[in-house]
Amino acid sequence: MTAARPETSALGDASAPAREPGPVGASAFWCERAWVDGAVRDGVLLRTDDAGLLTEVRVGVTAAELPADGVQQLSGIVFPGGVNAHSHAFHRMLRGRTHADGGTFWTWREVMYDVARRLTPESCRVVARAVFAEMLAGGWTSVGEFHYVHHAPGGEPYGRGAGGSEHAAGTHAMELALAAAAEDVGIRMRLLDTCYLTGAIGEELSEEQARFGDGDIDGYLRRHADLARTLEARDSSVRAPSVRAPSPRGTGRRSDGRVSAGVPRTTGPSLADEPNPAERPDAGERSEAPVHGAVFRAGNRCVTGEGEGETAAVEPAAGAPAEAASARLVTLGAAIHSVRAVPAADIARFQELGGPVHIHVSEQPAENDACLASYGRTPTGVLEDAGVLGPALSPVHATHLTEADIAALGAAGTTIVMCPSTEADLADGIGPALDLAHAGATIALGSDQHVVLDALRELQGLEAGERLRSGQRGRFTPTQLIEAMTTGGARSLDLPAGSFEVGRVCDLFAVDPASPRTYGSVGEQVVLAGSSADVHTVVTAGRVRVRDGRHTTLGDIGALYRDAYAALGLDASAAHTRQTAAEVPDATESPS
Numbered sequence: 001m002t003a004a005r006p007e008t009s010a011l012g013d014a015s016a017p018a019r020e021p022g023p024v025g026a027s028a029f030w031c032e033r034a035w036v037d038g039a040v041r042d043g044v045l046l047r048t049d050d051a052g053l054l055t056e057v058r059v060g061v062t063a064a065e066l067p068a069d070g071v072q073q074l075s076g077i078v079f080p081g082g083v084n085a086h087s088h089a090f091h092r093m094l095r096g097r098t099h100a101d102g103g104t105f106w107t108w109r110e111v112m113y114d115v116a117r118r119l120t121p122e123s124c125r126v127v128a129r130a131v132f133a134e135m136l137a138g139g140w141t142s143v144g145e146f147h148y149v150h151h152a153p154g155g156e157p158y159g160r161g162a163g164g165s166e167h168a169a170g171t172h173a174m175e176l177a178l179a180a181a182a183e184d185v186g187i188r189m190r191l192l193d194t195c196y197l198t199g200a201i202g203e204e205l206s207e208e209q210a211r212f213g214d215g216d217i218d219g220y221l222r223r224h225a226d227l228a229r230t231l232e233a234r235d236s237s238v239r240a241p242s243v244r245a246p247s248p249r250g251t252g253r254r255s256d257g258r259v260s261a262g263v264p265r266t267t268g269p270s271l272a273d274e275p276n277p278a279e280r281p282d283a284g285e286r287s288e289a290p291v292h293g294a295v296f297r298a299g300n301r302c303v304t305g306e307g308e309g310e311t312a313a314v315e316p317a318a319g320a321p322a323e324a325a326s327a328r329l330v331t332l333g334a335a336i337h338s339v340r341a342v343p344a345a346d347i348a349r350f351q352e353l354g355g356p357v358h359i360h361v362s363e364q365p366a367e368n369d370a371c372l373a374s375y376g377r378t379p380t381g382v383l384e385d386a387g388v389l390g391p392a393l394s395p396v397h398a399t400h401l402t403e404a405d406i407a408a409l410g411a412a413g414t415t416i417v418m419c420p421s422t423e424a425d426l427a428d429g430i431g432p433a434l435d436l437a438h439a440g441a442t443i444a445l446g447s448d449q450h451v452v453l454d455a456l457r458e459l460q461g462l463e464a465g466e467r468l469r470s471g472q473r474g475r476f477t478p479t480q481l482i483e484a485m486t487t488g489g490a491r492s493l494d495l496p497a498g499s500f501e502v503g504r505v506c507d508l509f510a511v512d513p514a515s516p517r518t519y520g521s522v523g524e525q526v527v528l529a530g531s532s533a534d535v536h537t538v539v540t541a542g543r544v545r546v547r548d549g550r551h552t553t554l555g556d557i558g559a560l561y562r563d564a565y566a567a568l569g570l571d572a573s574a575a576h577t578r579q580t581a582a583e584v585p586d587a588t589e590s591p592s
Helices: 089-094 105-116 121-137 173-185 217-234 322-326 344-352 365-375 379-386 403-411 420-425 433-439 455-470 478-493 523-528 557-567
Strands: 028-036 039-048 054-058 072-080 082-087 140-147 188-195 296-298 301-304 313-316 330-336 357-361 393-397 415-418 442-445 508-511 535-540 543-547
Touching (some): 072 478, 072 523, 082 121, 089 121, 121 140, 121 557, 173 217, 217 344, 403 433, 415 433, 420 455, 433 442, 442 455, 455 523
Parallel strands (some): 028 072, 082 140
Antiparallel strands (some): 028 039, 039 054, 296 301
């Protein structure tokens, strides 16, 4: 077995930030060309504060006007960082290993379970580090990590207990491993803590699923609240300044060429103010009253409580704006795995949580059939009955929908997360993306099982699916596709990302418009010609993270994958085979 590199292999003290101990100083970038206010503009100057938030966005600045030093110059066309709204990091380890026997989604799932049972907190961090590094190199600077492997094999929570689950990092060892990996790499992560209670509607969790579960909905809510407190305590020394991000609709151009921010909102806009709910950037009410005690802002609300095992109280966010808290690299959200995995009677409890909530919806016809047989409603109908349809909800996939489903999802102003490469790989089908957009939903993109980690490929796949489905070209404009890759995902995850505006984060990627793939492309149409191979620089929080496909601190991303396969006990060159429990690395050991 290849040894993981000693400086990064062990989880260590996962309660402390891994690579982001505090502010690193303001930065400035001059972009030869950049996507600002819906167009490619020449000479864009970006300045940040020491937290990586944009303090100035100026267009029409020539290279000759720049100071002699202190400004990093970016060639090509610079786009706001892609926001990957749906990821299962460990699924990347299945890439290129599930095709030999053909099969179905359900046989693919069995191979996925085999990889899931190998995960330990230590190997989870090593795997996620490699995946997040590749994700950055592909133009994704933010990610919604839809995480459900919470406990030790067999379902016992991690901690200092019996049964082989003792772990120094405590109950949330797996979640802290993902947080540490995100900080190792420098990617912005909304950790979507996932509720997974049943193996199918009315059925107990299987042996493979045991470590996903929390017993019942109250068990999930208690663990979720304690995770919020744990992340807040871990991050208490790293505070973002109180800067509110502007509304994407509240921008204008000043006569001096600067981009001016709109007026901050203290509460979400009304439908009268915003005729199209799909364009509303705020999801929920914000309060400015002071809060005492430990809090963790999960989107627009915060979770408070007294300790593990106690019932959580959920209150509107207060104090610093939600966007300022979300400027941290790691923040918390929630997810319902699916109507198969959470009983319909329990879904209404997610109204108690603030911030983004994600759920797999109608990915497979079999899911719809089971839901209709059990509840007499489609999955969308179940969500509607539970009262959770709204701007904070992001249904993922939404492939097999009725006309009534499409109307309901659009009218509620949900954000639909399409994952074109995964939906094609698993033969799920092509979802009605344009119909959903016309109905009022926002479209976002995700990479799900990471068949590819390439923001441009997912964008291209969204349009390709629509063309194949309709027999027509130009279903989405290049501008709409860029918005799905950026602001759509930012809305889904409630992050101050996705556009170059004062108060938002300085996350970006630069594309070479003169490569063999992109040469001759006109303006923003480069996104329909390029790929991750054309991404030459990636920045998050005002810091360069990737240059020419190589991570600036972790080095060769291929070497990170060698560590990851070794950590899971997988032979990267051999056919996939199931192992016995005795052959799987021990859940309490560091990878060797």
